[in-house]
Amino acid sequence: xxxxxxxxxxxxxxxxxxxxxxxxxxxxxxxxxxxxxxxxxxxxxxxxxxxxxxxxxxxxxxxxxxxxxxxxxxxxxxxxxxxxxxxxxxxxxxxxxxxxxxxxxxxxxxxxxxxxxxxxxxxxxxxxxxxxxxxxxxxxxxxxxxxxxxxxxxxxxx
Numbered sequence: 307x308x309x310x311x312x313x314x315x316x317x318x319x320x321x322x323x324x325x326x327x328x329x330x331x332x333x334x335x336x337x338x339x340x341x342x343x344x345x346x347x348x349x350x351x352x353x354x355x356x357x358x359x360x361x362x363x364x365x366x367x368x369x370x371x372x373x374x375x376x377x378x379x380x381x382x383x384x385x386x387x388x389x390x391x392x393x394x395x396x397x398x399x400x401x402x403x404x405x406x407x408x409x410x411x412x413x414x415x416x417x418x419x420x421x422x423x424x425x426x427x428x429x430x431x432x433x434x435x436x437x438x439x440x441x442x443x444x445x446x447x448x449x450x451x452x453x454x455x456x457x458x459x460x461x462x463x464x
Contacts, residue, residue: 313429329412332387334387335352337361351427388414390414
C-alpha cells in the first residue's frame with residue numbers, strides 16, 4: 307500500500323497502518339532471526355522506546371529469550387503485539403509465524419522493513435500524523451471538476 311508523507315517515516319507508517327491487522331505495538335514485540343541482518347539494531351531501537359522485546363532462544367543475542375512454545379502462548383494471551391523476523395527460517399519457526407497470522411498479530415518478514423518500521427515508531431513518538439490533500443504535498447492547486455454535481459441524478463426506470 308502506498309502512502310504520502312512529509313517525511314519517509316510518516317509515509318511508511320501511514321502505509322503500514324492502512325493495512326489490517328497492522329497497528330502500532332503497545333507493549334511487546336517478538337523479534338528473531340538466524341543470520342546477519344538488522345534485527346539486532348531493530349531490537350535495540352524498540353527497547354529504547356520502552357517496548358519489551360522477546361526473542362526466540364536460538365536466535366538473537368538481544369532481548370528476553372523465550373522458547374517457541376512460550377512465544378505461542380504469549381501470542382494466544384495477547385501479550386505480543388508484533389512479530390518481526392527475517393523470514394529465512396521457515397523450517398525453524400513455522401508454528402510461531404502461523405500462530406501470529408491465525409491470531410491477527412502483525413508479522414514483518416523482512417529485516418530491512420523491520421528496521422525501518424522501528425525507526426518510524428521512534429519518529430511517531432516525537433511527531434504526529436497529518437492528513438493532507440495531494441496538492442499540499444506538491445504546493446500546487448489542483449483544479450477539480452465539479453460540473454457533474456450541478457446536474458440532477460436521474461433514477462433508472464425499473
